[in-house]
Amino acid sequence: MLVAAALLGAIGGSFLNALSFRLGTGKSVLRGRSRCMRCGHTLGVLDLVPVFSYLFLRGRCRYCASKVSWQYPLVEVAATVLAVGIYYRNPEPLLFAYWFVVWMLLLFVVVYDLRHYIIPWSCSGLLALLGLVHVWTLGFDAWSFAAGPLLAAPLLLLSLVSRGTWMGWGDGALELGLGWLLGLTMGLTGFILAFWVGAAVGIAVLILKKGYTMKSELPFAPFLVLGAGVAYFFHADFFSTLPILFL
Numbered sequence: 001m002l003v004a005a006a007l008l009g010a011i012g013g014s015f016l017n018a019l020s021f022r023l024g025t026g027k028s029v030l031r032g033r034s035r036c037m038r039c040g041h042t043l044g045v046l047d048l049v050p051v052f053s054y055l056f057l058r059g060r061c062r063y064c065a066s067k068v069s070w071q072y073p074l075v076e077v078a079a080t081v082l083a084v085g086i087y088y089r090n091p092e093p094l095l096f097a098y099w100f101v102v103w104m105l106l107l108f109v110v111v112y113d114l115r116h117y118i119i120p121w122s123c124s125g126l127l128a129l130l131g132l133v134h135v136w137t138l139g140f141d142a143w144s145f146a147a148g149p150l151l152a153a154p155l156l157l158l159s160l161v162s163r164g165t166w167m168g169w170g171d172g173a174l175e176l177g178l179g180w181l182l183g184l185t186m187g188l189t190g191f192i193l194a195f196w197v198g199a200a201v202g203i204a205v206l207i208l209k210k211g212y213t214m215k216s217e218l219p220f221a222p223f224l225v226l227g228a229g230v231a232y233f234f235h236a237d238f239f240s241t242l243p244i245l246f247l
């Protein structure tokens, strides 16, 4: 089962890669064979084996020898690791399927935000919906339901004050779903981690990269998802013992 989960992850990652280049570009998301981005040659089965094709061909196109983006193997490996982690946490098939969809969507949001500097509304909307399903299965208790809006509020406020320049609207929409998916205390833990790591990386980029100013855009979704991942997979929860949350 573990091997099956890993395989599913690798295939999922491969699909996410293709989707990240197609969604929002006018190309069909599901139709059409994969092609080399440089020479346009249709890729065969041997070119599409997750991770292994990249390693075997040493990161180059078989037909024109141009370099293939390392996004491909990286996302495939990340999706595989996520799938294995999800299986460890939720071996029951239905729960596994649910969290698999959730984390593939979150990984996709990361890839898409890094590549296009935007979070597709379809993704944040779907994640919010899945989050509500999670809240519903918990029985709609007040704190689980409040988690989404409470965690999204600071980000939405930042967007409102800056008219979307400090923080994109999509980040707040994403956090709404993350709050519902993780609950208040775990969600807040992920949120704080995201700000710490985001601030550290932001400062490092300012110092190390020439031409980067405070005004330059740094996609924030990767940090939100990273924080959520640490909270979810490592059961990190700074606040579970706060008495007020048991009222």
Ligand SMILES: [Zn+2]
Pocket: 036, 037, 038, 039, 040, 041, 061, 062, 063, 064, 065, 066
């Ligand atoms: Zn090529």
